[in-house]
Amino acid sequence: YIRRYVMDRFDVADVWGVGGATARKLGDLGIRTAGQLRDMPLRQARGLGTVVxxxxxxxxxxxxxDAVELVAPDRKGMAVTRSFGTPIADLEQLMGAVSQFAMRAGEKLRQHGLVAGRMAVFFHTNRHKPDRPQYGASRGGALHPMTADSFELISLARRLVERAYRRGFEFTKAGIMLEQLAAADARPRTLFEDQDQSAQRERLMAAIDDINGKFGRMTVVPASQGFKRPWKMRADMNSPAWTTRISDLPVVKA
Known part of the structure; x- marks a missing residue:
């Protein structure tokens, strides 16, 4: 009784989910309270304001x-993909680019406290230029044991690229996808896993993350990633780094 009493005196425009335009449409139908909206036929409500x-x-x-989801669902996968600023035809350059993606993927796994059990690598040419030779490839492989170690990810990524690479094509985009994710503290151990070595690698990854977090993401990188990076990703639309890069400060001229 109390609920109906309140609804019959509650302005329909104040109901959560009813916007101004919808309130005006309801008013034209003589529906001005939450109680009148409650008694509205469902089919009529759908016709007036869609399923919402x-x-x-x-x-x-x-x-x-709608059930309210109080606990975020477990992540099923993770990806790092980029378009190249300059097309890549050379195998070593392509592996260098994918190595950087794998390094970044490892950082993301560790940030979320996850490990991955499988990786897929893909790369392809520019599909919007049909007059150019076209080729695209994707290869996958298992990570055993499951890991978030960037160096292990890089090692597998380079092997997968080498298997799928073909000469004579200019690749414009590549990426890696990680699947079979699990919580790092609950990952299954293998029979022949060296616990001491695993602990050392975890400390190494933590140290690299700390350094890159303090001095910039590209401060510590594996040599396999390369240093010149002629394939550097497009960043034409990046916002200026006014607070961290003096060269980006606006200059006022009289």
Whole structure:
């Protein structure tokens, strides 16, 4: 009784989910309170305000239309992909680019406290230039044991690229995808895994993350990634780094 009493005196425009335009449409139909909206036929509500208004009417009648997700779902996968600023035809340059993606993927895994059990690598030419030779490839492989070690990810990524690479093509995009993710503290151990070596590698990854976090992401990089990086990703639309790079400060001329 109290619920109906309140609804019958509650302005429909103040109901969460009812915008100004919808409130005006409802007013034209003589619906000015939450109680009148509650009594609106579901089919009419859907016709007036799509499925959103239909669900709102159902909820006013005590029907749960959407379950609230209080716990975030487990991540199923993770990807690092980029388009190249300059097309890549050379195998070593392509492996250098993919090595950087694998390094970044390892950082992301560790940030989220995850490990991966499988990796896929892909690369392809520019599909929007059909007059150019076209080729695209994707290869996958297992990570055994499951890991977030960037060097292990780089090692597998380079092997997968080498298997799929073909000469005579200019590649414009590549990336890696990680699957079979699990919490790092709950990952299954293998029979022949060297626990001491695993602990050392974890400390090494933590040290690299600390240095790159303090001095910049590219401070410590594997040599396999290369240093000149002629394939550097496109960053034409990046915002200026006014607070961290003096060369980006705006200059006012009189």
């Amino acid at each position: 208004l239909e669900r709102l009417v159902a909820e006013l009648n005590g029907v749960q239309a």
